[in-house]
Amino acid sequence: MPGITRIQLSHGSGSGQQRLLREILAPVLLPDRQGVYEDAAVFASPGKRLAFTTDSFVVQPLEFPGGDIGKLAACGTINDLAMMGAMPLHLSVALILEEGLETGLLVRVLGSLARVCRETGVVIRCGDTKVVERGKADGLFVTTAGIGAVLPRVRLSAAYARPGDAVLVSGPIGLHGITVLAARKNLSFASRAVSDCAPLAEIVRGLLDAVPETRVLRDATRGGVAAVLNEIAESSEVTIRLIQERIPVPESVEGACSLLGLDPLQVANEGRFVAVLPAGRAEAALAVLREHELGQGAARIGAVEEQGRFPVIMETLIGGTRSVETPPGELLPRIC
Amino acid sequence: MPGITRIQLSHGSGSGQQRLLREILAPVLLPDRQGVYEDAAVFASPGKRLAFTTDSFVVQPLEFPGGDIGKLAACGTINDLAMMGAMPLHLSVALILEEGLETGLLVRVLGSLARVCRETGVVIRCGDTKVVERGKADGLFVTTAGIGAVLPRVRLSAAYARPGDAVLVSGPIGLHGITVLAARKNLSFASRAVSDCAPLAEIVRGLLDAVPETRVLRDATRGGVAAVLNEIAESSEVTIRLIQERIPVPESVEGACSLLGLDPLQVANEGRFVAVLPAGRAEAALAVLREHELGQGAARIGAVEEQGRFPVIMETLIGGTRSVETPPGELLPRIC
Numbered sequence: 199m200p201g202i203t204r205i206q207l208s209h210g211s212g213s214g215q216q217r218l219l220r221e222i223l224a225p226v227l228l229p230d231r232q233g234v235y236e237d238a239a240v241f242a243s244p245g246k247r248l249a250f251t252t253d254s255f256v257v258q259p260l261e262f263p264g265g266d267i268g269k270l271a272a273c274g275t276i277n278d279l280a281m282m283g284a285m286p287l288h289l290s291v292a293l294i295l296e297e298g299l300e301t302g303l304l305v306r307v308l309g310s311l312a313r314v315c316r317e318t319g320v321v322i323r324c325g326d327t328k329v330v331e332r333g334k335a336d337g338l339f340v341t342t343a344g345i346g347a348v349l350p351r352v353r354l355s356a357a358y359a360r361p362g363d364a365v366l367v368s369g370p371i372g373l374h375g376i377t378v379l380a381a382r383k384n385l386s387f388a389s390r391a392v393s394d395c396a397p398l399a400e401i402v403r404g405l406l407d408a409v410p411e412t413r414v415l416r417d418a419t420r421g422g423v424a425a426v427l428n429e430i431a432e433s434s435e436v437t438i439r440l441i442q443e444r445i446p447v448p449e450s451v452e453g454a455c456s457l458l459g460l461d462p463l464q465v466a467n468e469g470r471f472v473a474v475l476p477a478g479r480a481e482a483a484l485a486v487l488r489e490h491e492l493g494q495g496a497a498r499i500g501a502v503e504e505q506g507r508f509p510v511i512m513e514t515l516i517g518g519t520r521s522v523e524t525p526p527g528e529l530l531p532r533i534c
Numbered sequence: 535m536p537g538i539t540r541i542q543l544s545h546g547s548g549s550g551q552q553r554l555l556r557e558i559l560a561p562v563l564l565p566d567r568q569g570v571y572e573d574a575a576v577f578a579s580p581g582k583r584l585a586f587t588t589d590s591f592v593v594q595p596l597e598f599p600g601g602d603i604g605k606l607a608a609c610g611t612i613n614d615l616a617m618m619g620a621m622p623l624h625l626s627v628a629l630i631l632e633e634g635l636e637t638g639l640l641v642r643v644l645g646s647l648a649r650v651c652r653e654t655g656v657v658i659r660c661g662d663t664k665v666v667e668r669g670k671a672d673g674l675f676v677t678t679a680g681i682g683a684v685l686p687r688v689r690l691s692a693a694y695a696r697p698g699d700a701v702l703v704s705g706p707i708g709l710h711g712i713t714v715l716a717a718r719k720n721l722s723f724a725s726r727a728v729s730d731c732a733p734l735a736e737i738v739r740g741l742l743d744a745v746p747e748t749r750v751l752r753d754a755t756r757g758g759v760a761a762v763l764n765e766i767a768e769s770s771e772v773t774i775r776l777i778q779e780r781i782p783v784p785e786s787v788e789g790a791c792s793l794l795g796l797d798p799l800q801v802a803n804e805g806r807f808v809a810v811l812p813a814g815r816a817e818a819a820l821a822v823l824r825e826h827e828l829g830q831g832a833a834r835i836g837a838v839e840e841q842g843r844f845p846v847i848m849e850t851l852i853g854g855t856r857s858v859e860t861p862p863g864e865l866l867p868r869i870c
Contacts, residue, residue, distance in 0.1 A: 527550030
């Protein structure tokens with residue numbers, strides 16, 4: 199019997215699905231193959247307080263410099279758990295496959311997903327596969343859900359920022375969005391950009407161990423740092439003031455944004471987060487972040503103030519002040 | 535500002551996404567709107583042993599007699615948890631929306647999803663929304679993941695069937711598959727069929743309270759009763775013998791299957807399950823199932839034997855014996 203090279207509709211149920219599971223999916227996602235035939239995974243509860251989150255991934259192209267849809271699907275859910283102070287432990291993986299998809303590609307991206315899980319101690323517990331007819335999906339959509347155990351002592355919420363707090367970012371911004379855009383549109387001027395896509399659980403754990411007083415963590419995905427800061431400002435009923443010269447923007451992002459008329463603050467990241475914490479702990483937090491590979495470019499980019507006219511404002515390089523807005527939404531579709 | 539009547543690409547991120555969430559999704563899915571801006575839900579662990587499962591739903595058409603993609607997405611995950619003896623408690627909902635989708639339809643199907651959750655005590659904890667361009671998805675795909683607390687004393691697995699056990703089915707089979715097929719193809723001869731789509735947590739709890747010795751529970755979704763029994767037989771290394779005259783097949787299913795050349799055993803259900811339990815407890819189990827609205831047609835359809843030549847065999851109405859096979863897979867694509 200020849201191997202499966204392309205997804206067929208018959209892989210959507212019955213023995214075709216079993217064959218896909220046995221030959222392609224289980225070896226890469228579930229190397230020990232336990233419980234492949236059960237309806238749900240059963241395990242001991244990992245803690246007193248749990249965090250639970252989900253994300254669908256529809257990124258185009260499916261592979262890009264620095265990552266692919268599989269790495270993104272693992273990191274996205276791991277990071278959402280980490281942002282609530284939870285150590286990610288259990289992951290579900292649901293696939294929607296378009297008829298005709300090359301299984302070589304599928305194995306590559308699921309291999310990336312599995313690698314991130316192995317490296318972060320996350321166990322893939324359950325999954326599902328659906329196949330739709332050619333033209334009814336775009337290659338591959340991945341939906342992950344994750345369960346994590348919330349660290350003791352930690353209380354994080356977008357609503358906890360207070361006037362006087364410091365606002366930090368964990369590294370240079372905008373790389374994921376510009377990388378995906380460049381890969382999609384063949385933009386040579388941004389071809390050196392590499393996605394920041396990375397799992398943030400370890401660096402967050404380091405930060406929370408050192409600075410458990412941290413009040414807000416948010417990874418700056420769709421809508422970028424601008425969207426996240428606006429959400430924090432609204433939830434906490436405060437104004438956030440940024441200092442433009444302190445915001446770490448890589449040259450490739452800067453260049454692409456000027457050419458395309460984009461604001462780096464509005465471009466998506468997949469391995470950067472914003473932290474709001476008491477100003478007195480800002481230097482300690484920066485030191486801890488910079489010790490980690492993923493926090494090399496960490497910076498203190500602003501402060502929280504009493505609620506003013508705008509949720510987020512920025513002191514610009516040319517000495518003015520402008521409002522920083524959540525992007526309207528259509529800038530970069532299907533970035534994750 | 536006029537209401538949102540159709541999904542646009544701009545609803546995929548930034549302020550467009552926030553508006554979609556605020557105006558359409560949160561009112562129907564999260565009426566108390568708590569934590570809409572957090573990256574993950576945080577809650578106390580619901581028990582010592584957890585069950586975790588996920589399913590994507592790509593059914594066509596999105597609405598059909600007896601249900602819709604939303605009801606299916608809630609029931610599918612609730613039922614997978616119930617089959618492991620877990621009471622479903624927490625649900626995630628991830629949506630992939632095609633540009634141009636009518637929000638009226640979206641609100642209807644998410645209303646169904648929310649209704650099933652309310653009726654079964656399941657809390658929608660977290661969600662995600664992605665929008666893809668027209669022609670890159672088929673209206674709406676829904677992925678749910680669920681967390682449940684496993685009942686004490688219960689130990690269920692597809693691998694626990696033993697020779698001598700009784701095999702039960704909770705009601706008439708094949709209705710979901712035939713209903714969806716009839717709705718899709720406008721088959722007038724099957725137009726009276728109504729999907730069996732229903733949440734099974736309550737009837738399962740009743741069964742497990744009365745017969746905690748139950749060894750296997752499986753809802754007979756894709757591939758029908760035939761696929762599920764084959765999986766149980768393989769996992770448990772036994773043969774399952776069915777008695778055809780005891781299998782409850784509704785007239786509408788029987789008729790449609792003869793005309794279409796389908797085997798009712800291979801047709802999908804979304805509210806029926808198979809139970810394997812000690813023969814001495816079969817009558818007690820049937821009595822409990824039949825007390826419940828969803829178990830009116832429960833029947834003892836066969837028995838477990840030592841492993842023979844075929845995983846599943848059936849004594850037919852005409853006095854012969856035939857092997858019952860897992861369907862090859864392409865019979866009824868996109869049934870759930």
